[in-house]
Amino acid sequence: MSDWRYRLAQNRGTLLAFVFFVVMFAIYSSNHPAGFSANVVQTAANKGVLLALVAMAQTFVVITAGIDLSVGMVFVLTNCLASWIVVGTATTAALGVVGVLLTGLACGAINGLIVIYGRLQPIVATIASGAVFFGLALLLRPVPGGDVYGPLADALTGRIFGVAPASLVALAAVVVILWIPYSRSAIGRAAYAVGSSESAAYMSGVPVDAAKFCAYLLSGLAASLAGLFLTFVTYSGEASSANGGSYTLFSIAAVVLGGVSLFGGSGSAIGAIFGALMFRTIGDLMFVFNLDPLWQPLFQGLVLLAAVCVGSARLFQVRNRLELFP
Structure with a gap:
């Protein structure tokens, strides 16, 4: 297979998602x-970036042939936390942002440790941890409220030079800083290998x-970025189980629509x-x-x-599992 045909096959799902x-x-x-108009694009971008970040969080885990049903609750928890600590002066707000991101990393680490050392199926482990994360969110925000550092929120939800949505620029920065180095690193390639065949990956060292x-660590980080951005959009925090559940389900749909295989080993956060x-x-x-x-x-x-049916349909067209990973 020539180089361009190989690259086209590898990125077919991404290209189709982009065209659609x-x-x-x-x-x-x-x-x-x-x-x-600029207003229409800005509004659509701010809504889309929220789901895009949660979908990116889901992608990290799905590539390893797992699934993270707690991403929506990490999203809600970090939204509530941000409404408490990303306030005050520029310095305290910056420290608050760091605290929110560290919380997301901690949530991802907990999921990873439970799945790896608890030997539980990811779907079971993340349902349980998601319930805990939602409980913490309720402790922080029994009723909706809070605030956020206005200048930072306005900068990330407004427009650059009055034209380009700042949220899309921030999303592109997350892709460049987080996804691209990860996908090209040894640990990123290992994640793809694990998703393709965990036993073969283990036997190969x-x-x-x-x-x-x-993968779970970065999933928690991406979900916390989404929770932080939600606080910038709404200027408040809310422990909403409906929000958490919806974003979890929608992230799975987005992953499949974007060409990421639910069976692991192929696809891209882009x-x-x-x-x-x-x-x-x-x-x-x-x-x-x-x-x-x-x-x-x-x-x-x-x-x-x-979306789920389309993502699974290819299984009926292959005779060897290796054909799923061109």
């Missing part, structure tokens, strides 16, 4: 009352436990990001076409079901 997102957003903006632990933006645009399309709000959860559920 562009087409859907073009339809959305052309039918929006305000048209394709791949550090399986380290790869899994790093594809998951475009899958998240595409999933958000579906909701926006329902708004501009005046779909009855009562029907929207049903439609989103059908999209989620279709």
Whole structure:
């Protein structure tokens, strides 16, 4: 297989997600009352980046053939925490941001340790830990409220030079700083190997436990970035189980729509990001076409079901599991 065909096969899911997102957003903006304006793009970007960061968190774990059902609750917990500590002066706000990110890392570390040393299935371990994280969020914010450092929030949710959404620039920075070095590192390649076949990776001397632990650690970090950004958008914290559950399910849909295999070993966080933006645009399309709000959860559920089915359909076309990883 030639180099360009290999690269195309490797990035097919990401490219398809990108194309579908562009087409859907073009339809959305052309039918929006305000048209394709800076305000419309900024609002859509701020909503999309929230899900994109949670989808990135999910991707780290799914690549290892696991699944993290606590990402939504880490998202909620760090949102509540940020509304307490990312306040005051620029210095105290910066320390608060560090505290929020360390909390996300701690949540990811707890998940990783339970899965690796507790020998529990990821789905069971993360359901249990997610309940604990939500309980902590309730302790912090029994009722919605709080505040955040305004200048930082405005800078990250506004527009750069009055044109480009700052949230998209921040998301691109996260990809460059977090995802690209990870995916090209030895531990990142080990995560792909573990997702392809854990037993084969172990027999080949791949550090399986380290790869899994790093994946959960980065998942917690990405989810905490999402929680932090939610605080910047809303200027408050809220311990909402509905929010946590929805973002967890939507992150799975975004991952599949972005071409990441739920069976592990293939895919990219960049594809998951475009899958998240595409999933958000579906909701926006329902708004501009005046779909009855009562029907929207049903439609989103059908999209989620279709995404999972599409992600699994390729299994029926292969005779050898190795064919799943071109």
